[in-house]
Amino acid sequence: MQASTVLAILAAAMLAVPSQSIAGSPLPASRSIGAPIGFPSACTRYAWLCHNTASHEISDDEAMPLLQQVNRSVNARVTPATDMSTTGKPEYWSLPINGRGDCEDYALLKLKTLLDAGFPSNKLAMSVVIDRGGGNHVVLLARLKSGDYVLDNLASRVVPWSSTGYTFLASQNFDNKSAWKVTLAGPRARQFSGT
Template sequence: MLSFGYEQSESAMKRLLSLAALLVIIPHFQAVAGSSLPVTRSIGAPVGFAGACARYKWLCGRMAAQQLDEQTAIALLQKVNRAVNGRIVSAEDRSSSGNGDVWSLPVAGRGDCEDYALQKMKDLIEAGYPSNRLALSVVIGPHDQNHVVLVARTDAGDYVLDNLTGAVKPWRATGYTFLATQDFQSRTGWRVTLAGPRAGEFS
């Protein structure tokens, strides 16, 4: 489960927060891409993020990166998303680590949604993807569940890497409502996004 240290003004949000061949995939991305997640004011980070930030330098720091052209970037996102989804078994924090609401890399090949997202961020950074173009994001997932995904910024827009699907999709194509996202630039901060089909419920 995810929790944020928000005040009563955030009560509504707080309640909700308690592959084809590459040559076929890339033209599809280009056809439906085109926008970045909107961000507004700063907001407190989810519980568990600060601990992960302290443990993993790459999560909240600026790391050396390569210059990747668009096709190379998209191919890398697809490769990492499928690879991590394929090798990690989904498990709640308490069953995988023994503690509740711990943001960490998967333990013994098991993890929940934020653990998948952290592993994907780590793998992408190690492969040369710019760290300041990767951010964790909290969304309203299937059946109104709290859910964390990884957002990757490209010149064509923001894409989502999700442990629930092998497809990397533009954020608008996910069907999710985005609530808060790690600041791409500061890395330690979080920003309100409020974008997606249910965003109006919180505005």
């Protein structure tokens, strides 16, 4: 994910108040924010990305093994590569190309795989974060009754968002898939809130 995309999100997020949440809780969301660069064109190419579909409820006991399996499987199948090396474009959200992709490409494939398996679309959302090393990153969120969990190409296990060490900046709206919300939370949230 390009620095300019994250800088735009950070500028908007500075107006938000950071949240102190506990493990096992949903990621806090405040006001609306524009989608990251690359997301709108991906919505045009992939209808499933920006539309909720009818689906059944799934218990946490059913969901977690599926989430863990999809996270591990996609991480093993995709080779890390930049958008420039796969598409010749600086910021292009797509499913992995020839088995290669960057963080949002992994997250998109995980989302598609889970939707194809019948996972409720209103329980999945993309999220823009600052990773533990200070880098720009995209992950997939899964909302369970026990809280929001992260599927990440940099981690083999699905964990609660609050256990990642990431600072969450913005997330796709769970109920309105084409919209995004400020989700300023995590260890560096205050740094970006201006407080």
